[in-house]
Each structure stands twice: as structure tokens, then as C-alpha cells.
Amino acid sequence: MTTVAQALQEAAALGVDRFDAQLLLAEVLGLGEREARAWLRAHDTDLLDEPQRQRFRALLQRRRAGEPVAYLLGRKEFHGLMLQVGPDVLVPRPDTEVLVDWALEVLKGWSAPRVLDLGTGSGAIALALARGRPDADVTVVDLSPRALQVALSNATRLGLALRGLQGSWWQALPGGEAPFDLVVSNPPYIAEDDPHLADLAHEPRLALTSGPDGLDAIRAIIAGAAPHLRAGAWLLLEHGHDQADAVQALLRQAGFEAVDSRCDLAGHRRCTGGAWPAHRPAASESRSA
Template identity: 60%
Template sequence: MTHLPTTAREALQTARQAGLDRADAQVLLLHSLGREHHDRAWLIAHDSDTLPTEAAERFTALCLRRLAGEPVAYLVGQREFHGLTLQVDARVLDPRPDTETLVDWALDVLAGQTAPTVLDLGTGSGAIALALQHRRPDAQVWAVDASADALAVAQGNAERLGLPVRFRLGHWLRGWPAAEQGATPQPSQFDMIVSNPPYIRADDPHLAALTHEPLQALASGADGLDDIREIVGHARAHL
């Protein structure tokens, strides 16, 4: 992609010819134009409009990064998840649409419970915890992550969305609950513990295509089950 496109139609055609998914190209073009990422109808109505040089340059640069494997969510800085717009970057895993199924299942399990307590382990961007808090404002939702960088992203999302999820730096359930002076008391028992932990073998060849995302959020030991074993081993004492 060395030639700068002059119209939206040419930009999308060039991206497709380079091997980019059409939906990805549309989102990147809208982002380059400063428009809402869901406004694809605008592209159809204005596909012959002259593309500003600055937008064409931004679009070309983003397409090259996407072709190199960088997630679209990182390129545009956000991901739609269960009705929420989350800010994401390379400090956290790009939330997958399949994870919304986990949120739906959790909501089904919590149905009928009043003011449930929920703990999200390995929260990353905060996607699961924030979606549950959004759908169940009566719940007390806690979220843990071993990465301070990830917690900064999650806390930023919570503040921007106005959702009162409580965050804590920690490795799964180790040291829970912690006595922190002046902090909100941490419950020792929960109605639900939810997690989407790493589950890929450390030597899995598919990891080569995921180098832009944090490895600790993807791989878990020789068989991919180290973190799941730890969670299962400690969760019963907190349910």
C-alpha cells in the first residue's frame, strides 16, 4: 500500500486488494476520518468524496499495522463489548466477542439473587466486571489483576463509564481478602467467581499470530492449565 487513495471507495478497494478484511478496513477508514466506527452507511453515501490527504495517510499507516497483525481495537483505541465502549491498548487483551457469552451465562446464574457479590479474576480491560456491573447495578463487583498496567486500563474504563467496580492488584486469589487500612473491606465469600483466564500452551504455535497482545494473558504453562488449576484449587474456599 504505497499509493495514497483519493476517495473512500479507492481506499477500501486498495485495502481489500492488500488482504485486509472489509469490516476492518471500514472501521479504520472511519477512524481516520474522525467519524463514529459504526457509521458505515456514511461510507456508502460518500464513497466518491475526495479523501483528505491527512486521512489517507492515517488510513494507509493503520492498514499496514493491521496487516502486520495488530488488533483493530488497539489501532482505534476501543472495543465494543456487551453494549459498552471500552478503551483498550496493548496493556490488555483485546476482549473477544465470545467472552460476551460468559457474561450472559453469569447473568443467568445471578438471576433471582438480590445484591450479589461477584469477583472477576484476571480482569484485564475490566470487560467482564464492567458488563456485569452495568447489567446488575445492585451487585457488588470486585475485580483482580496481577498487572498494574491492566488495572490502570480497567479503572480508567470504570471511571469513564461511571461504574463502581472495586479493583485490586493481585494474583488470582492469593492473599484474599487483604487487610488494607482505610480501604473498602474485601468480602471473603462471593456469590460468584468469574474468570476468563489464560488457557493456551506456552509452546502453542498459534501464539506467533498474537505477539501484539500480552503473553501473560494468553499462555499458561506447559499444558495451558496452570492458571485454571490454581483458580479451581482456591475458589471453593471463597464461594
């Protein structure tokens, strides 16, 4: 028989981070994440039965092979929402909450705003915005039908309304679509030959890489934005830690104003955005705020 303490020692011997091991053991034992660490310390002599021991060891081997803990648990918390995740979508990162907070600032003062999330993945950004602004009309787009299904399933489970469209960026929108007040995106932005991709081998490559410099998707989003934005609308983008200057330049070249960047938790400029000029309405008929 194996005690709780011995199971965690086994995880340490395999090189698995202690916090990760505690989360995995809590999952095996049916504990909630918030009380797991205190419970495990108080019950370190409790015994695991054989099925629990075998399941824990299997999870440790998968974690040792680099599979994200969120995939092993099947869930990840983001901006106060517990999202179901899996290998069809990226694991939501805390740094992306910066984009959500900025978007909620932009939406202050707007009544019933129309919001679009391009490349939604698990739906993390869109769902956080839908919860923060219950009056918003939120549309999500993803090229992957399986990723889109994850987002819509999360919406249903959380009781939040999303409209889902499958396709590539702006091409997914039907003809005659009304312009948006806010467009957000956490698109792929890693260069195709980036050595750090090896650490992300379990996450969908489609959602990670975008051309030789990582900016192909961002270029496409910015270049196609104007017909889909009402006057005064904002476009906010997440990008790599060293791409802010390039993204700012692309936005300015496309005619955006008030271009700025926001820093992530490590102090890197992680999100960049701009406003479509109020004196240059989008191609679609603008609507009143």
C-alpha cells in the same frame, strides 16, 4: 488526491479485510462505526486530504502486520458497552459474552451479591455484570497494574463501580475478605507452545499462556477457591475449545457440584462452572442471601 473508493481499493491490494479497512477509514474521517459503511458507499467519490490519506495508510500497514483493529481504534464493544482497550489487555471477544450471560443467570434471586472477577483485563466481564446487576458489589483482580488501570478507567468512564486489587489470583485479596456469591474468570488458557500464538503476537502473553497444557491458571483458581466462596456460590471459567472435560474434572475433584459447560457462538464448550455445596460452607463465615 485519493477518493474513498481508491483508499479502500488500496487496502484490498494490501490484503486488509474490507470490513477492517472500512472501520479504519471511518476512524480517520471521524465517522461513527454504525453509520460508517453506508456513508462510505454513498460518498465513494469524496476525496481524502493528505493528512487523512497518510494516517489511513499508516493504519493499514499496522493492520497488515497483525495489530488488532481494536488496538488501532482504541476501543471495542462488549455486551453493549464500549470499552477502551490497548496492548496492555486482551481484546474482548464476543464468545466471552456467554460467560456474562451465564453469570447473570446465576445471580438471579440473589440480593446485593458479592462478585469477583479474577484476571479482569479491560474489565469487560466485571463491567457487564455491574451494569446488569447494579446492586452487586464487584471486585476485580489483575496481576498487571497497567491492565488494572485500564479496567478502572473504563469503570469511571462508564459510571460503573469496581473495586480493583492488584496481584496474582486469590493472593490479591486482603485477609478477612468476606466470601463471594459468584467468581468469574477468563484466565490465560493457551499452551505455551501452541502454534496459534503467532496470530496473537500483539496481545499480552501474560494473559494468553498458562503452562504446558494451558491449564495452570485454571488449576490455581479452582484449588484456591473454597475459602473465598460462600455456601451455594458459583465459580464460572472461560477456557479453550477443547478443555471442557479437563476443567469439569478439576471442579468435581475440588468438591464442586452441578458442574456444567456452556457453548460459544461456534458451538464449542467454552465456559465451565460449578456450585460450591450448600452443605459445605466456605472457611469464611457465610452470610445470608
